[in-house]
Amino acid sequence: MNYHNNIFIGADHAGFEAKKELKTYLKAAGFSVEDLGDLVLDQNDDYPDFIVPVAKAVTENKDSKGIVIGGSGQGEAMAANKVKGIRAAVIYDEYSAKMSREHNNANVAAFGSRTTDIEKIKELTMTWLNTPFSREERHERRIEKLNNL
Numbered sequence: 001m002n003y004h005n006n007i008f009i010g011a012d013h014a015g016f017e018a019k020k021e022l023k024t025y026l027k028a029a030g031f032s033v034e035d036l037g038d039l040v041l042d043q044n045d046d047y048p049d050f051i052v053p054v055a056k057a058v059t060e061n062k063d064s065k066g067i068v069i070g071g072s073g074q075g076e077a078m079a080a081n082k083v084k085g086i087r088a089a090v091i092y093d094e095y096s097a098k099m100s101r102e103h104n105n106a107n108v109a110a111f112g113s114r115t116t117d118i119e120k121i122k123e124l125t126m127t128w129l130n131t132p133f134s135r136e137e138r139h140e141r142r143i144e145k146l147n148n149l
Contacts, residue, residue: 006064007129008057010036010050011113013043015069015076018113018121022067025122031129048079055083058107066108067125073112080108087146092116097124101131103139 007026011019016038026033036057037050051068058066066088068076073090080088088108089100092115100106109128111121133139 005030005032006061007031007033008036008054008061008064008066009033009068010038010054010066011069012038012045012047012050012071012076013041014047014071015111015113016041018111018118019067019069021118022069022121022125026125029126047075051076051079052083055080055086055088055108059083059085064107065129067111068108069111069113069121071112071114073110073115077108077110080110085147087143091124091128094124094127097127098131101128102134105133105139105143 009019009023023033023035034057036053038045047070054066054068058064066080068080068088070076077088077090080086086108087104087106088110089096089104089106090110091097091100109125
């Protein structure tokens with residue numbers, strides 16, 4: 001079951017190859033994927049230039065999700081979280097994929113291509129996309145506090 005068919009994706013040079021492969025994989029799985037860059041491999045690019053547009057697109061497109069990829073995913077999550085309304089989580093295992101959606105209603109997943117191989121990124125992406133938000137009152141209350149910051 002695909003809860004979110006519209007996906008915006010972005011990566012810097014460190015995540016470029018993983019992004020390319022993940023994009024192909026997601027399209028084959030029936031998702032609509034919009035690549036917001038980098039569109040060419042440039043060792044001197046800067047991740048905020050691609051991550052912030054992904055985050056903004058997610059806030060402007062109801063029910064969409066974002067996936068960002070860099071070396072560790074940490075800077076990418078930090079950049080995305082600067083955009084109001086974004087809840088970006090670094091995903092590195094099954095538990096982080098599930099809990100970031102189920103409890104935190106994360107709308108951007110950040111991956112590290114230097115810490116997680118592409119096959120694992122694909123697997124974790126599907127777990128993340130297919131895990132619904134629980135809608136439990138305590139989680140909604142906490143997210144509302146985040147949204148009010």
